[in-house]
Amino acid sequence: MPYEQSPQPNPQEAYEQNHAEIVDVMGSLQAAIASHYRNDKPRSSEHVGKQEELLAMLHSVLEFVRT
Numbered sequence: 001m002p003y004e005q006s007p008q009p010n011p012q013e014a015y016e017q018n019h020a021e022i023v024d025v026m027g028s029l030q031a032a033i034a035s036h037y038r039n040d041k042p043r044s045s046e047h048v049g050k051q052e053e054l055l056a057m058l059h060s061v062l063e064f065v066r067t
Contacts, residue, residue, distance in 0.1 A: 037051060
């Protein structure tokens with residue numbers, strides 16, 4: 001039986017689906033950061049280092065999105 005390629009999604013539908021997923025992931029990320037990096041927990045320099053690493057990654061994502 002010959003290989004049949006699956007139909008390609010309509011670009012507009014794919015764009016809208018991807019956008020919805022991006023917004024969902026951003027909301028989940030915001031909630032995870034808010035709960036993980038609460039201000040009411042004592043922190044060490046290790047925690048500060050992880051925050052700085054996370055900030056660097058988020059700045060990279062922001063730069064990617066802006067271009």
